[in-house]
Amino acid sequence: MQALPVPEEFDLAPWGARHAFPSPGDVEAELAGISEAHPHCRLQQLGLSRGDRSISMLTIGGGPRQVLVVAGPHPNEPAGYLTVIALARLLTRTSDWTGSIGCTWHLVGCIDPDAAALNGHWTSQPLDLDAYHRHFYRPPMAQQPEWTFPAPGWVRPLPETTILLELLTTLRSEVYIDLHNADFGGAFFVVNRPHPALSGALREAAARHGIPLSHEGIDTAGWAKDGLAVHVMPPIEEMVVTPPGKDGPSHGASSLHHLPEGAIGVMPEVPLWPARTLPTPYAGGPDGTGYAQLMRRAAATLHDRAELLKACLGRALPHLPGDAAVFTDAVADTLRAATGCATLWDxxxxxxxxxxxxxxxxxxxxxxxxxxxxxxLRALDAVPAASRPALLEAERAALAEAFDAWIKALRVTTPAPYPLQAVVGLQITTALQAAAIGP
Incomplete structure (x- = not known):
């Protein structure tokens, strides 16, 4: 296997110095510049988003093993935008990871540019907890390209999903890397099937970049594992559930469910911030039973806060303009997920x-x-302050007070963010290791 690059070899300029992220437009411009400067690269427009934004792919090299790397599967996870730029710069600077191991790399800068644009305020600034949450956006699952792949009872893929599905079908890529990042804690990985050699390499990659492994995850509770911190995506039937009283599922399948036969797929979940300081020290026995009461308390906290927000949403909705639905639909979906988690944890x-x-x-x-x-808060701000009715003004003031209190408490328990060199480095190393090991 080729010698892995050291973190200093990853070129993150100019964003790394600011601890900020490029926009999808920045990524498009960078990939276009690389394509023009290097004759063995080709930039291809794959199609347009629902909002008519371009979705492009840079192809580098000409080896027989096809490697597809996709950034931005969730728009509040921008680390992949910088990873794609840094990876493209690395691949065009050396042939070690193209010709020497026989790979052709296909890099998609952002698969959901419309939703990414709604996170642009915080991603363009130095990473900050307040800015991240105050300007946060993540669409409902039924509007996420990552979760609208065809599934039993779900045949409504988004245009962005269709673009990615066609790529997976036509490229027949043997290695697929879907770039995700988490908020807090350690790194973990989701794979489409067990692959012990690759799983071991992923754990070594995390250690190489100084990011601890996460033993558990909110999204992966109960999933099979391929060793520590490597979770195996369950089959479609387990992931796509039809809610009571509904005719069909609330979302579709994942990209990992639609890979070519024999391919290996990896979702590296790399955190932006280290693990938070837990507010209550462990005082239980060696079997871990001492945490059960704390888990129940976390469930109660989440339930209470979700109910508070549901009530605020219900009172505000009749007074909000139609264009606020982009946020209110996402709020409702987030609160449904929160309630489900609270029930599970209890x-x-x-x-x-x-x-x-x-x-x-x-x-x-x-x-x-x-x-x-x-x-x-973003939905409430869709009504200008000068014309905001008293009811909305009161709701906004109460919500802002709660938000500020929650952020203040979060700051007390949260360390400084990880260096972007480590976050991006782990995503790049994941891609390089997977490409070298292969299916």
């Missing part, structure tokens, strides 16, 4: 709870309400 607390499980629940009890509150 049931888990009836048995032994590990420190990792409690830490994941504690993070969720903080982040779900802040995300929803930030988006609801």
């Amino acid at each position: 049931s888990m607390a009836s048995g032994p709870v590990t420190r990792g499980q409690y830490a994941a629940a504690d993070d969720g009890a903080i982040s779900f309400p802040l995300r929803a509150a930030g988006m609801l």
Whole structure:
């Protein structure tokens, strides 16, 4: 295997010095410049988003092994935008990861540029907890390209999903990297199938970049594992659930469910901030039962805050303009997920709870309400202050007070962000290792 590059070899300029991220437009411009400067590169427009924004792909090299790397599957996870730029710069600076291992690389800068644009205020600034949550946006699952792949009962893929599905079909890529990032804690990985050699390399990559592994995750509770911190995506039937009283599922399948036969797919979940300081020290026995009460408390906190936000949303909705729906629909979806997690954590607390499980629940009890509150504030601000009725003004003032209190408490327990050299470096190393090992 080729020698892995050291973090200093990753060119993050100019964003790395500011601890900020490029926009999808910045990525498009960078990839276009690289294509013009290097004859062995080709930039291709794949199509347009729902909002008529360009979705492009840079192809580098000409080896037989096809590697597809996609950034921006979720618009509040911008690390991949910088990773694609830094990876393209690395691949065009050396042939070690193209010709020498026989790879052709296909880099998609952002698969959901419309939703990414709604996060542009915080992603363009130095990474900050207040700005992140106050300007946060993540669409409902039914409007996420990552979760609208065809599934039983779900045949409504978005244009962006269709673009990616056609890529997976035509490229027949043997290696697929879907670039995700988490908020707090350690790194973990989601794979489409067990692959012990690759899973071991992923854990080594995290250690190489000084990011600890996350033993548990909010989204992966109960999933099979391929060793520590490597989770195997469950089959479609387990992931796509039809809610009671509905004719069909609320969302579709994931990209990992639609890879070519024999391919390997990896979602590296790399955190922006280190693990938060848990507010209550562990005082239980060696089996972890001491965390059960704390898990139940996290569930109660999340439930109470979700109910507060649901009530605020319900009172505000009749007074909001139609264009605020982009935020209010997302708030409602976030609160549905929060309520589901609170119920799950409360049931888990009836048995032994590990420190990792409690830490994941504690993070969720903080982040779900802040995300929803930030988006609801954006919805309320759709009505100009000068014409805002008294009811909306009172709702906004109460919501802003709660938001500020939650952020203040979050700052007390959250360390400084990870260096972007480590975050981006781990995503790049994941891609390089997967490409070298192959399926």
